[in-house]
Amino acid sequence: MTGPTSGTRPDEIRRHNRTALLRRLHIDGPSTRASLAAELGLNRSTIKALVDGLAEAGVVAERVPALRSGAGRPSLLVLPQPNAAVVIAIDVRVEHVAMGFVGLGGEILGRDSWNLHRTRDPGEVITHIVESARLMADDLDATAVGVGVSVPGVVRRADGHVHEAPNLHWTGVALGKRLEAVLKLPVQVGNDAELGALAEHVRGAARESSDMVYISADVGVGGGVILSGQPLRGSGGYVGELGHMVVNPAGRRCYCGCDGCWETEVGEPALCRALGLPDDAPRGAVVAALRALDDPSVLDEFAGWLALGLANIVNILGPELVVLGDLYTALPASVVDAVSSAVQVRSLVSRAVGGTQVVTSPLGRDAKLIGAAELAFEPVLDAI
Amino acid sequence: MTGPTSGTRPDEIRRHNRTALLRRLHIDGPSTRASLAAELGLNRSTIKALVDGLAEAGVVAERVPALRSGAGRPSLLVLPQPNAAVVIAIDVRVEHVAMGFVGLGGEILGRDSWNLHRTRDPGEVITHIVESARLMADDLDATAVGVGVSVPGVVRRADGHVHEAPNLHWTGVALGKRLEAVLKLPVQVGNDAELGALAEHVRGAARESSDMVYISADVGVGGGVILSGQPLRGSGGYVGELGHMVVNPAGRRCYCGCDGCWETEVGEPALCRALGLPDDAPRGAVVAALRALDDPSVLDEFAGWLALGLANIVNILGPELVVLGDLYTALPASVVDAVSSAVQVRSLVSRAVGGTQVVTSPLGRDAKLIGAAELAFEPVLDAI
Known part of the structure; x- marks a missing residue:
C-alpha cells in the first residue's frame, strides 16, 4: 500500500x-x-x-x-516426514568416524562407522566419508540436503577450517571447503564438545536449561558451553579448549606443552590407570571395567580431579547444569553424585546460582552425531 | 496510515x-x-x-x-554538557570506598573516599555513602539522576542483591534496594571486575576489542568478561569468580574452602610475600616496592602463577585481549611482557585466535568507578 x-x-x-x-x-x-x-x-x-x-x-x-x-x-x-529433509551427520573422533543419515524430526535413518587406527590423514578420512555417503544414499534411497561435521579440535565455524585437532594430529585443515567441493552440499563444521552441548540442549539433558556446560571424555576432554541459550564462542568464533585448563601443575606433561592439563588427569588414559588397565585399553574394556567395579573408591583421585576442574568451570561460567558425556556416562552413579556434591561445596558461584547440578548425558556416544545433524539442519529448516 | x-x-x-x-x-x-x-x-x-x-x-x-x-x-x-546528566558512581572496595559524581561525557566532577578499616558493616557503609552524596551534591550544586555501585562479590544484577562478598564479609545484602530507598534514585549494582571490563571496553584499553577479559587484583582477584561485545553472565545473571579457579592444589588454603585458588597465588598478599613485605602491607608500600624493584626475578614465581591462570582463562574463553587492572598496573613492564609471552606459548586457543595480548589498564584504580558510572548512565541516556 x-x-x-x-x-x-x-x-x-x-x-x-x-x-x-x-x-x-x-x-x-x-x-x-x-x-x-x-x-x-x-x-x-x-x-x-x-x-x-x-x-x-x-x-x-x-x-x-x-x-x-x-x-x-x-x-x-x-x-x-523423515525423508522430507535428510542430512548427513559425521562425528570424527580420535579412534573412529561415525556417520549417520538423519531425517527431519531427528531420527537416525542409517549409520556407518570405521576405525582410524590405520590412518588419520585428512585426505583419506574425506575419501572414506564420501564413499560411505554414496553407499548410504543408495541403501536408503535418500538425497541429503546438508552436512554437519563434529571434529575434536579448534574449529572456525564460519568456513569449517580446523585450526588444530591435536589428538588427530591435524593442523590447518580446510575440512569444510574440501568436503563441500566433493559432496556438492553445504557443509557445517563444529567443535565436538560444542555440538555435544547443542545436542543436549535440543534433545538431551539440558532441554530446560539455557545456561549449561557439556563435558565429554573421549581420548581427550572437551567442553561446550551454552549461556543465555547461546553457544559461547571466543574471538574469531573459536570455541574454548576446557580440557587444557591446567589443574595440577605438579602433574604429567600434556602434549600441548603444559603440565597437568585437566585432560591428562581425567581423560580416558587417566581413567584406565585408575582402573588398573593399560593407558590405551580399548573402549569396550574400559566400560566393562567400570560396570564391573566392586570398589568405586579406586576412582576417588580421578573423581577429585574431575570435581576440581568442574568447580573451576562453574566458578568462571556460572552454569546451572553440567552434563557429563561420552565415556563419562559409564561412570558409576555414586561417583557422579559425589562429584556433583563436591562441585556444589567447592564453588562459590554454584552456591549463588542455587546449586549447579552435575548429571550424565542420556544421549551417550551419539551426542556429537546428533549435534552435527542439528548443525546441518539449522539452515535447512529455513529453506524447506 | x-x-x-x-x-x-x-x-x-x-x-x-x-x-x-x-x-x-x-x-x-x-x-x-x-x-x-x-x-x-x-x-x-x-x-x-x-x-x-x-x-x-x-x-x-x-x-x-x-x-x-x-x-x-x-x-x-x-x-x-557534563551537568546535563550527573550520576553517582560508587566503588566499594575491601579497604575503602571511592565515590564520584560523573557528568555526561564521563568527566569526574567531584570525588570522595574513606577507609573501611573501622567497619565494613553494610548499614554503616550505606549511611556514609548517603551522607557523602548529600555533601557532594551541595558542593557541586549538582542533582544526580542515577547511581551505579561496584562491589567485589557475587551480585545479582536485576535487583542489586549481593549474594556474597567474601572479602567484605557480606552475605545476602540487598544493597540495590536499600540504597534506592534512601537515595530515592534508580540504583544499579555490578560486580567490580565486570564493571572494570565495561570501563576498559568503553573508555580504556579494550575500546577496539569485542572479546576481552579484565583481571584485577585488589585484596582479592576478580575477572570480568566481554565476548561478542556483551558481558558474560551465568545462570540468574551472576558473574563468575575467576579468582577462585584452583590453580595450585598443593597451595595455601583460601577462605572459600579450597586450596590454591588463583587469588591466593596472585592476590595482593601473595605479591607482598614475593616482595618480602608483610602480607598486609599498605597499598602505598606495595606500589613503592614494585617501582623500586632492582631484580624483577623475585616475581618469577608470582608471574608464573599469573600466566598459568591467564592461560586457563584464555583456553576456556578465547579472548583476543586481556587487560590487567588495579594493583597489576604497578607491575614492571618486563614482568607483564613475560606473562603475555607465556600465555601465548601455553594456550592452544591463544594460538588459534592469533595470539591473545596481555596489557595493563590505562584507567588504573579508577576503572571500577568509571564502570559504575557507565552502569548508571545506561538507563539515563535513553531517558534524557
Missing part, C-alpha cells in the same frame, strides 16, 4: 511461521494442530493453511490420533 | 536517533555535526534537528571549532 516492499510482508510472515512450525515438529516430534496453534500463538486457520501446504509438499503427514481425549472432533496429529 | 500504531514510528525513530547521538557524544566526546552525520549514517538536516533540540534542552552546546580545516563554512562542534 505504501510502496513496493510492503507487498512482501505477508509472505515473510508466512515463511517465518512455517519455519517456526517446522522447527517445533523437528525438535519436539508429532503434535496436534491444536497444540501447535497454542504453542506458536497462531490461530487454527493459520495452522491449517501452513500444515496443508507442508502436507501437499510431503514434508508432514496428518493422522487421527490413536488416543482420543474428550468428546468433540479430535485435533489431527501432525507428523514430520 | 494503516492503523493507530503506525503514527508513533517517526517519534520512535527520533528517540532512537537521539539516544544514539547522545551515546556517541557521551563515549567519544565532542564531535562535529558533519562527523556525527557520517558516523550515525544520518543526513545533516536530521542531525541539525536533533542537536538543536538537545541544545535547547541544555544537554549539548555548540561552538565553532578552534582548528578549521579546508575552506568552506566549518561544521559546528557539538559538546556534551
